[in-house]
Amino acid sequence: MNLLAYQPTWWTLNPQDNGRYGVLVGVFLAGMVLFFALSKVPHSARRPIVVGVTFLSGLFWVLRYLWPEPIALRDNELPTGMVEKTGQWLQTSVPFVSGIAQVVTSFLLGLGMFSLLRVHFTKITRKQRDWQYSVLLLVCMGAMIVVGYGDWLQREFWLKEKITDDTTTWTNVNVAFNVMFDGLLQNMDAAMFSIIAFYIFSAAYRAFRIRSMEATLLMSSALIVMLSLMGAVTSFWNTGIDSMTQMDPANLLNNLKLNTLAGWLRNVVQVPALQALEFGVGLGTLAMALRLWLGLERGGVTE
Amino acid sequence: MQYLDSGKLGILVTLLIVAFILFNIARAKNRTDLFIRRIPGLNALDDAIGRATEMGRPVLMVPGIGTLDAISVQAVTIFSNVARTAAQFSTPIRICCADAAVYTVAQEVIRDVYQQEGVPERMDAQTVQFVSDRQFAFAAGVQGMILREKVAATFLLGAFYAESLIFAESANSIGAIQVAGSTQNTQTPFFIAACDYVLIGDEFYAASAYITRQPVLVGSLLGQDWGKMLIIGSIFCGMVLNSVERNQMVTMTRQESTVEVRGGQEAVAEMVPYEGEPRKKNATETTIYRLFHPMYNESMYQIERQPKPDETPEPAPAEGGEVTL
Numbered sequence: 001m002n003l004l005a006y007q008p009t010w011w012t013l014n015p016q017d018n019g020r021y022g023v024l025v026g027v028f029l030a031g032m033v034l035f036f037a038l039s040k041v042p043h044s045a046r047r048p049i050v051v052g053v054t055f056l057s058g059l060f061w062v063l064r065y066l067w068p069e070p071i072a073l074r075d076n077e078l079p080t081g082m083v084e085k086t087g088q089w090l091q092t093s094v095p096f097v098s099g100i101a102q103v104v105t106s107f108l109l110g111l112g113m114f115s116l117l118r119v120h121f122t123k124i125t126r127k128q129r130d131w132q133y134s135v136l137l138l139v140c141m142g143a144m145i146v147v148g149y150g151d152w153l154q155r156e157f158w159l160k161e162k163i164t165d166d167t168t169t170w171t172n173v174n175v176a177f178n179v180m181f182d183g184l185l186q187n188m189d190a191a192m193f194s195i196i197a198f199y200i201f202s203a204a205y206r207a208f209r210i211r212s213m214e215a216t217l218l219m220s221s222a223l224i225v226m227l228s229l230m231g232a233v234t235s236f237w238n239t240g241i242d243s244m245t246q247m248d249p250a251n252l253l254n255n256l257k258l259n260t261l262a263g264w265l266r267n268v269v270q271v272p273a274l275q276a277l278e279f280g281v282g283l284g285t286l287a288m289a290l291r292l293w294l295g296l297e298r299g300g301v302t303e
Numbered sequence: 304m305q306y307l308d309s310g311k312l313g314i315l316v317t318l319l320i321v322a323f324i325l326f327n328i329a330r331a332k333n334r335t336d337l338f339i340r341r342i343p344g345l346n347a348l349d350d351a352i353g354r355a356t357e358m359g360r361p362v363l364m365v366p367g368i369g370t371l372d373a374i375s376v377q378a379v380t381i382f383s384n385v386a387r388t389a390a391q392f393s394t395p396i397r398i399c400c401a402d403a404a405v406y407t408v409a410q411e412v413i414r415d416v417y418q419q420e421g422v423p424e425r426m427d428a429q430t431v432q433f434v435s436d437r438q439f440a441f442a443a444g445v446q447g448m449i450l451r452e453k454v455a456a457t458f459l460l461g462a463f464y465a466e467s468l469i470f471a472e473s474a475n476s477i478g479a480i481q482v483a484g485s486t487q488n489t490q491t492p493f494f495i496a497a498c499d500y501v502l503i504g505d506e507f508y509a510a511s512a513y514i515t516r517q518p519v520l521v522g523s524l525l526g527q528d529w530g531k532m533l534i535i536g537s538i539f540c541g542m543v544l545n546s547v548e549r550n551q552m553v554t555m556t557r558q559e560s561t562v563e564v565r566g567g568q569e570a571v572a573e574m575v576p577y578e579g580e581p582r583k584k585n586a587t588e589t590t591i592y593r594l595f596h597p598m599y600n601e602s603m604y605q606i607e608r609q610p611k612p613d614e615t616p617e618p619a620p621a622e623g624g625e626v627t628l
Binding site: 133202290 | 317320374376428432438439442443471507519523530534564567604610611
């Protein structure tokens with residue numbers, strides 16, 4: 001029997017049962033107790049726990065990567081032999097194991113919110129500089145939580161059939177959520193994103209100032225690539241090259257066409273350099289993951 | 304991952320690199336003469352903290368906006384070394400997190416560092432803080448902190464995306480000394496343009512070994528270098544082999560199709576004699592291609608399996624009645 005694999009539970013078969021909410025609250029409280037108990041573990045015992053849990057979690061994903069999956073196994077077939085059965089067990093266990101990570105992350109989000117509240121309540125109570133912004137942040141956060149949950153409850157439970165995409169069916173809560181999320185938050189996100197354009201301009205100005213050999217090369221190659229994207233300039237330049245070569249495709253001067261030069265810079269200079277960096281990063285990630293998995297890392301997160 | 308689909312070469316190379324790393328970790332435990340080249344960005348860590356100490360301003364550290372993975376763990380590990388030095392000089396630090404899991408880990412690590420240095424009281428609520436898990440809300444929060452607190456030094460290490468330049472340019476505008484490094488190649492040019500020191504590519508992963516010189520970390524770094532040698536050698540051999548083969552005349556060509564296997568479609572391929580106009584081999588007819596794209600025939604799918612018994616579950620008795628929400 002696959003103990004880890006996701007199976008249709010009694011809950012999923014009986015979604016209307018009220019008792020599940022009680023069990024959910026119980027599981028939540030049990031999780032909180034577990035978290036509290038783990039935070040009280042003596043310092044000397046923490047490392048074995050962290051290393052042990054990390055090793056077991058990592059072992060699952062290592063096996064998932066290395067163990068062969070059953071070939072052409074259909075839904076209505078049973079796997080044969082130990083290799084196939086283990087492969088299928090690993091495959092079907094992925095949603096359960098990923099679910100554990102999601103549950104842990106949900107608990108941690110609560111800790112994140114606690115941090116936010118602590119920082120800003122401290123600022124307000126001590127009347128530190130710009131404490132008014134902290135008040136605004138907490139008010140906005142509270143309003144978004146209340147309105148967001150209200151909107152969700154109405155759409156999913158209370159008025160599930162009545163609320164549609166048609167705005168005339170919306171309640172005040174739905175409208176308020178729409179104004180706060182789509183009207184304010186999304187637009188403020190877009191505003192922050194658009195600021196990058198100005199920062200790119202100022203950063204590029206500094207980077208392209210010709211002060212060294214490297215900066216000159218950077219400036220030249222950037223100029224070629226930018227000009228190659230301007231249709232009128234490319235057309236004018238390439239027509240000039242064509243007139244010099246008499247449209248002879250074997251003429252070496254064809255290599256000086258702007259789009260050819262830009263393509264060469266991108267495909268022969270840029271792509272290999274980026275791929276080399278990615279190889280290095282990949283190896284570094286592998287080594288780091290290996291050290292963490294096997295508990296070889298001392299200091300930092302495993303202490 | 305399916306052996307049949309992807310071939311075994313990738314796994315073999317991965318296992319070989321893993322063996323290199325483990326072998327060198329074991330080897331490094333008995334050696335003290337292993338050399339790491341100078342990395343200016345990491346040499347600047349102490350200078351940056353010293354500057355912050357002299358100016359009496361905080362040091363800002365951001366471990367990127369990624370989730371808790373090898374990248375953010377590495378960033379937090381580097382920050383723990385920075386925090387240790389900062390704690391010794393009573394320099395305030397600010398670590399801003401965009402992921403709740405990273406925040407929790409960073410908080411524990413930094414708390415341990417302060418306790419080990421005997422100054423746990425210097426860690427307050429602002430030392431490690433969760434700002435927001437929305438990308439631009441986080442960017443706005445950190446940018447505000449940079450400008451309000453006029454941080455003396457910033458360490459931007461981890462997974463950054465569009466917000467990288469917002470942080471780097473804001474810190475640049477107030478004259479902060481900046482050390483940055485991202486595993487995202489798309490952001491590295493922005494850091495190079497706006498920061499004083501940049502850790503490029505795998506220098507980010509070399510940081511812990513460089514700072515602490517722990518044998519395990521230095522050995523791991525050496526294993527990575529062996530892995531690079533293997534990759535360089537593979538690229539060279541592949542280039543030569545492919546160049547030679549692509550100039551040979553084709554005699555066999557690859558024919559790909561699908562066959563029906565127990566109600567589903569599966570891909571098969573085979574090499575068949577080439578009977579067309581004489582021509583040189585194309586990319587799919589080379590040995591390198593075959594190494595990464597192995598061929599399967601119909602017989603490989605002929606596996607006898609028993610049918611699954613009907614598992615339709617019995618509906619449970621409805622005891623709870625209708626939900627009243």
